[in-house]
Amino acid sequence: MMLNIETLKVSIWRGGADGQFVSYDVPRLDSQTVLDVVTYVQRSIDPGLSYRFSCRVGMCGSCAMTVNGIARWTCRTHVSKVSVNDALELAPLSNLPIIKDLATDMSTFFDKWAGAKGQFRGERTRHEDFANVLPSSAARKAADAGIECIGCGVCYASCDTVTWRPDYLGPAALNRAWTLVNDERDVVGRERLRAVAGDAGCHACHTHTTCSERCPKGIAPTLGISGLKRVTARAAVRGELD
């Protein structure tokens, strides 16, 4: 067993939007994740610390925070990968209202998924046969590329266009919309294109690729958004969005 002689200097955002960073000393352990550090502070130093997590294995998408200035999921981020001079700065995600400490209010984020018509609507019932979707078709591949999103909000928190245009739907919702535009079973295509067009939708995106760089699932929302830009612009020219 290793001796805990090393400590990590951790500063954590406390309070609401008008809060401040508070410093804590946390023992440094082998294979320690950032989430382990937060959990240590809550269990051993200040039980009042608020944060979210659930699965601890990168599946639920609830543990994302700003780690040394960059949005990350914390359960799958090793301290060794992100600490600078044995120090960590932990803040709630940007671009979302702070509830308290490390917890943000994600409702706008999810409302925008709904706003982008992020729900699947098919027309078959359980009494009908399965749809046969060819795995090799271009549409299926495009949908597959974005389908693994876990809704963690890392891309949304990293996107400057969201900061500049608070009504912008953002990368996650648009990535979801693109998977559905490419789902041949879905029947509300036209309405969805109408929902994602324009400057509150895909056409606001400036292709910074920050979202794609940061997505922990390796998804590139930038590319799906590019697809939406073309498809909706063509639909607009044909008068299909009026």
Place this chain on the structure above:
Amino acid sequence: MSAATQAKLWYAQRISAMVLALCVVVHIVTILYAVRGGLTAAEILGRTRGNAAFAAFYVLFVLSAAIHAPIGLARIAEEWLQWRGRLMNVVLSVFAAALVFTGLSAVWGLYGG
């Protein structure tokens, strides 16, 4: 402004960008070619006066720039200066008109003058 209009503006900006990309390359190559051995006014005007192909090319160039640049500036004004609505449309339309006017008078000067 409706989302459909915004989508069309986006498209207009991208298509004008493609046209500009071609125009810029042709323009630069021509200039470099013309500059070899120095420029005289008689030479330039000799090539451009009454040259319809020349005039058509630069009219296209000017009009593309007048579509492309104001749409681009509008996005910046919205995002960095928080401009919205009527005032911005007026300012940028004036800017577009100024581009068309100055650009076309330069072309006219070389073609007709």
Place this chain on the structure above:
Amino acid sequence: MAGSANTARRNDRRARGMPGYWAFVVHRLSGVGLALFIPVHFWALSKSLQGEASLTSFLRWTDTALFKFAEWGLVCLLAAHLVGGLRLLLIEFAPWRGVRSGWIVAMVGTTLSVAILLAALMMH
């Protein structure tokens, strides 16, 4: 306390430190530079093109250091904006080949080469 604060934090430079973001910044600033400079360029041309005599005096003016420097700057901006813009168009109209990071290198490379070559040509 909880819930009373409804403002969000904003990112700082650490969140933006990657090539794609800086390519955006260069593309945007070069776009603004071009948009400001091009009307001046047109205006100067149209002013001076009211006949051969005035064109000659215009060309004499173009021999001045200030004019040369401005034109040099314009072409550099154009080079950066052109290559960066082509990258964006490729991503937007042919996204199946990814985010074209190589084009960012090309953007830097082309702009620097144009800057140096053109400066050399003009000094000549």
